[in-house]
Each structure stands twice: as C-alpha cells, then as structure tokens.
Amino acid sequence: MLPPTSQLPPIKYISNYPIESLESALRFLRLIYIPNVRGSRRRKPKNPGSASEELATLQSDPFERSYAIKWLTALITQCGTTEEEEEAEAKPFTQTKQNLVEEAAAILAMCAGTASAGVITRQFVFEGESSVTIELTDVPLDNQDYGSVGAQTWGGACIMAEMIVENPLDFGLGISPLRCLELGAGTGLVSLTVAKMLERLGSSDADIVATDYYPVVLENLRRNSARNLVPDGVHVTSKFLDWSTFCNADVIPDPIFEGGFDVIYGADIIYEALHATWIKSCLERLLCKPSTRRPDPIFHLLIPLRATHAVESSTIEMVFSRGEQDQALVVKHKEIIVCDAESGKEGEEVEYAYYKIGWS
16 A cells, blocks of 8 residues: 555646546545544454555554645645636536535544544445445534434444344345344444345345434435445335334334334444333334244344443343243343454454344
8 A cells, every 4th residue: 555645646736637536536545544433343363464554554654644634735725616716617517626625624634633524434345255345424423413423433333234244144134025124223334234235145125224313314324325325226215213102102103114124233222221122112013023934033233332331231131131921022142242442552442242132
C-alpha cells in the first residue's frame, strides 16, 4: 500500500485532475484515516506484513497524516464552487464537485482528530467462501435525539455480519422461500449482508425486513439499501417497529409482519432494562413455530458486554430462561466472542455475548 505522498495527485495540479481521479483519491484516504468501528473484528492471530499491518503503519505516520491534511485542504480550496461558476456550469457537475468537497471536509476533520466529523462513509469487506462488500453512511449524532445513535454503525453489527458471511447456513440462509427480520437494524449492515449472501447463494426468493424506531435512522437505512442493492436483486424493506406497543397490540399494525419469520437478527439492541421483555413478547408473535420446512427457527442476538449496561445484559438470560411452558422461547446456545477494540492500545479488547434463542 503506497503512502499518501506517493499515491495522491500533486497538490499544485489538483484542479486539473478529473473528478473520477479525485474521488478515487478520497476513497484511498478514507480507507486510511476514517477510524474502524470499535470492536468490529473478532480477535485472530496477527499476520506480520499483512495489509492490516501496512495500514496501521500509515495511520501512525505523522508526516503522511500532515501531508494528507494539506492535500485535503488544497482540494477543498481548489474545487470549491463560486456563485459565478454555479451559474455557468451544468448543475449535475456542480453538485458532484460539492459532494467531493463535503467528503474531503469529513475526512479532513477525522485526520485532524475531530470527533464530530459529520457524515462518514465506510466500506466493510467480509471474507468467507465468497467476499461481501458493503458501503455504509453513518449520519451525525444529534444531541437532541437519543435515538440517533442508531444512525451509527456499531461493532456488534459488524461481528454478526462477519459471522453470517463465514457461515451463512448457521444463520438460517439455507432454505427457500425465506423470511428474515432484523430488529433495531440501525444503518442496515446485517440485513444488507443477508441480502448479498442470498444473492451469492442463488436464493432470490426471500423477504428481508429491516426495522427500527426512529425516523432519522429509517431514512438513513433506506439510503444505505439503495446504495448497496441492485433493483432487480434481493430487496430489503425498511419498516417502523415499536417493540413496546407491538408486543401488546390487539392487531398487528402492518401486514408485512403477518405470517411470521424463519430467522430474526438483533445486534447491539439491549440497552434498557425492559428491552429483553419487549423483544420476547414481539418474538412470540414474529418468530415462526417449528415445522417440517423450518424445524428450528432462531433469533440470533449479539450484545456487547458493557460494564455500564451489565444489569440490562443480565435480563436476557432471566427473560429467556426455561420455564414451565411446553413451548417457550429460551436460550439454546451462548458463547463469548473477544474482539480487538481498534483503539490502537495493545491488549485492549471488547467482549460480546452471542445467543441463539428459539422454541423449547
């Protein structure tokens, strides 16, 4: 991997380069300087000399970072569009330049260490028998709207997506037709991964419903779906779902939730004491009962083991414990997954609990 000083177009001639070349340069800088999602990769033996090692070297090089900052500043200055130019240029081209400047500004903020860098686009690549690439946009956190945290990509979704790509049959992708549901979908990483894996497996007869509660999250989820999926391929439908009211409603509020789902996913969705209780009540309506076609419908749940949410996490095993009922939702499998924190600090780690929940 070449360093920015060797890879980027010369600062003096930035404005002479075609838009496509500058977009490619920004993708290169985004790869280096947009930080990884915390706890987004399971811990594996390190391979000296690997691409990740080269990337870490570039990220920690102060000279290369300084040059990248100068280059981005020059791009913003040289490609900024004046009012006169806007009137003279074709509107689509003007908008393209504006998008280029906004992307450069976001990367510049990250290079300079600004946490509130605004809209960030990341590319996620997951390797299994086939490779899956997904490009996601995170929108800025809105301090007035607690729910906007769902418009960020969290490590739990990355881990679940990685596991799905490596073992799609273990995550329910082996039957057709198939109905999948994601609770608290956020930026849509898990649902989009499922859609792309189903295309790789040649299974197009599938319904994937990605749900969330907050309008800003659903709007961003729809944009991410449009960015990653082709119109005639496997489709992801974004839907509003309020666990607290759905679990007690006399009538299912949307026909799309009728008929049940063969497999349900949830990544990093337990952060209040009542969440597990609400989710269980929803699953009792949404998760298919065992049948000859689907002998063991499963809810796949992955949560980070945060010290600040220890009580909330403990509710999962209490709520889904085996009771006196003949057919109840219970924890069928649990494992602890250890990930590097991606903080740059040696030995720092993030732990997740992965649950398979199904009918007893």
